[in-house]
Amino acid sequence: xxxxxxxxxxxxxSTISEVENIQSRLPKLCAGKNDVVFDIQRxxxxxxxxxxxxxxxxxxxLAAGRxxxxxxxxxxxxxxxTLAGFHDLLEPA
Numbered sequence: 001x002x003x004x005x006x007x008x009x010x011x012x013x014s015t016i017s018e019v020e021n022i023q024s025r026l027p028k029l030c031a032g033k034n035d036v037v038f039d040i041q042r043x044x045x046x047x048x049x050x051x052x053x054x055x056x057x058x059x060x061x062l063a064a065g066r067x068x069x070x071x072x073x074x075x076x077x078x079x080x081x082t083l084a085g086f087h088d089l090l091e092p093a
Contacts (some may be wrong), residue, residue: 005069018074022053030060033050035067043077048084055089086087 008029011018029036038054058068070090083088 004034005037006032007037007039009039010046010050012044014040014043014050015037015046016049019049022050026053026057030061030064033066035069036061037069037071039071040073040077041071043074046077046080048080050083051084051086051089052060055086058089058093059088060093 004030008025010022014022028061063067069092078090081087
């Protein structure tokens, strides 16, 4: 959209204990005007609840005409998205 990218950093332990933190940061990200890069390269574990939040955020960002990118994807993150049925989450958009 604007050429500028907002970076959203996920914590290494993106588990249920981090859902509230992540959820509180997403509205500001989605309300902005910049394209988004989700920085997931430090993620060691991730819960389905966090994947659901990311899926919804991506859907909202795309509906607003903004692009979504992902940093280098750790193997564990890729496995978690596949097992939870979110294999299309990481597709370029």
